[in-house]
Amino acid sequence: MRHIGGNPGRSGHARSLEADRLVYRTRSLLARFFNAPDPSCIVFTLNATDALNLAIKGLVEPGDHVIFTAMEHNSVLRPLGGLRRSGTISTTMVPCDREGFPDLDFLERSFQRRTRLVICNHASNVSGTILPVEEICRLAHAHGAHFLLDAAQTAGVLPLDVAAAQFDLLAFAGHKSLLGPPGTGGLYVRPGLELKPWREGGTGSHSEQDLHPETMPERLEAGTLNGPGLAGLEAGVSFIESVGLENICRHERQLRAYLKKRLQELPGVRVYGPEKEEQCVAVLSFTVEGIDCGELGHILENSYGILCRTGLHCAPLAHKAIGTYPQGTVRLSPGYFNTAAEVDYLAGALEEIIALAAN
Amino acid sequence: MAASCYITFSTPYFALRAEDLLRQTEYAFKMVPVPRSISSSCGTALLCRCEEAEAICRFLAEKEVEWAELHRLEEEEGASFLSFFRKGGR
Numbered sequence: 001m002r003h004i005g006g007n008p009g010r011s012g013h014a015r016s017l018e019a020d021r022l023v024y025r026t027r028s029l030l031a032r033f034f035n036a037p038d039p040s041c042i043v044f045t046l047n048a049t050d051a052l053n054l055a056i057k058g059l060v061e062p063g064d065h066v067i068f069t070a071m072e073h074n075s076v077l078r079p080l081g082g083l084r085r086s087g088t089i090s091t092t093m094v095p096c097d098r099e100g101f102p103d104l105d106f107l108e109r110s111f112q113r114r115t116r117l118v119i120c121n122h123a124s125n126v127s128g129t130i131l132p133v134e135e136i137c138r139l140a141h142a143h144g145a146h147f148l149l150d151a152a153q154t155a156g157v158l159p160l161d162v163a164a165a166q167f168d169l170l171a172f173a174g175h176k177s178l179l180g181p182p183g184t185g186g187l188y189v190r191p192g193l194e195l196k197p198w199r200e201g202g203t204g205s206h207s208e209q210d211l212h213p214e215t216m217p218e219r220l221e222a223g224t225l226n227g228p229g230l231a232g233l234e235a236g237v238s239f240i241e242s243v244g245l246e247n248i249c250r251h252e253r254q255l256r257a258y259l260k261k262r263l264q265e266l267p268g269v270r271v272y273g274p275e276k277e278e279q280c281v282a283v284l285s286f287t288v289e290g291i292d293c294g295e296l297g298h299i300l301e302n303s304y305g306i307l308c309r310t311g312l313h314c315a316p317l318a319h320k321a322i323g324t325y326p327q328g329t330v331r332l333s334p335g336y337f338n339t340a341a342e343v344d345y346l347a348g349a350l351e352e353i354i355a356l357a358a359n
Numbered sequence: 360m361a362a363s364c365y366i367t368f369s370t371p372y373f374a375l376r377a378e379d380l381l382r383q384t385e386y387a388f389k390m391v392p393v394p395r396s397i398s399s400s401c402g403t404a405l406l407c408r409c410e411e412a413e414a415i416c417r418f419l420a421e422k423e424v425e426w427a428e429l430h431r432l433e434e435e436e437g438a439s440f441l442s443f444f445r446k447g448g449r
Contacts, residue, residue, distance in 0.1 A: 008371070017390055017403060024375035038423075040372060204371045204402050215425060218370045 019227050026234040035161040040216040043187045048152040049075035051171035051187035055148050058195030064089045064116040070096040070321045071124040074314040096321040099274045100129030111143040122154040126318040127273035128283035134165050157249050179236030184229040248336045252282035255334035262347035272322045285329035293330045304349040364412035366405040367427040374403045377424050397430045
């Protein structure tokens with residue numbers, strides 16, 4: 001990438017062509033990674049939020065009904081909220097229990113004649129809960145609705161096979177477990193499902209026409225793509241393939257289990273999410289009795305160099321479901337490059353903070 | 360009289376898809392800027408041997424690659440000053 005610097009698809013010169021090849025390779029790699037039938041099913045976006053907006057706003061029509069779960073991120077809640085406020089659509093939220101699992105009987109009863117779309121987070125960014133998305137997808141299809149998977153937390157750790165699961169749409173973030181840089185993400189669109197573009201403009205083709213091309217992926221991509229970011233995303237996904245998804249998942253689950261064990265040994269610490277490790281990805285939320293989570297995050301960073309996220313994590317309904325609204329939680333996300341020694345260091349830090357707070 | 364055949368594509372994606380698929384075949388080809396005599400559109404065309412051009416087009420259609428047009432450009436040897444550069448001059 002350091003030596004290319006061209007604008008992908010915008011000219012016939014060698015550097016533009018090399019930049020375009022880089023984009024194509026990344027597209028092909030992700031298509032294979034998600035078992036999509038064709039690279040043109042993968043559209044690049046700014047991030048997962050951008051992909052979810054494109055999917056939702058590209059699909060729904062006035063009068064439609066959309067179902068979502070309480071574990072959704074604001075990247076789903078807010079586009080739906082805006083469309084609901086403008087009177088464009090109606091929505092139903094499926095409640096979730098304290099472990100973060102949705103009420104499937106409620107979901108089954110929620111379908112209406114105009115239900116066009118069901119949206120579900122693959123795993124919660126608050127509790128780590130893995131939702132039964134294949135089953136929810138089957139229910140959506142049985143009622144004539146499309147299914148949109150938010151795989152922001154799972155792409156790069158859990159296997160995703162869009163063909164086997166028959167997902168219609170899958171939104172992914174590049175900068176999380178796919179190990180790419182911030183500012184990358186994308187959307188898988190099932191062949192034959194035509195979304196309305198919400199950006200139109202330059203595509204490097206048919207420059208004489210004033211209408212945007214209708215073929216994928218250009219149909220949903222306008223303007224210059226993030227070439228350097230996609231080069232990083234290609235490197236990230238290639239690394240995952242070389243290590244093996246199952247090895248990454250195993251390492252992260254072991255670390256999460258160890259982290260949970262160490263946290264539960266500490267006085268006043270409460271850990272949230274499912275009991276069983278196989279029902280979670282490596283995201284762990286906790287609170288410490290008598291200590292504000294924002295303050296705790298600040299101390300962890302400034303006195304120990306431990307970075308975490310505190311508060312509501314852009315998912316207020318998930319916190320209501322697990323019982324941590326409005327105070328929020330401290331969230332830790334052990335990754336493939338973290339170690340058990342780092343978990344021990346964190347546990348030691350928390351022990352000190354809790355002891356100091358008690359005195 | 361030398362002839363070159365150019366295949367153009369409806370979008371840059373299809374040009375890259377064609378390149379990817381054709382690399383897995385024995386066809387000789389090269390990705391080049393679209394000659395201005397063919398189209399005012401920016402982008403990349405596939406340059407190939409004229410005797411293989413129709414077979415390549417059929418192959419691409421089978422693979423659902425939307426190629427736009429097939430052009431045969433006749434060129435008298437040495438008629439254009441550009442041929443000096445095309446031969447690697449300068």
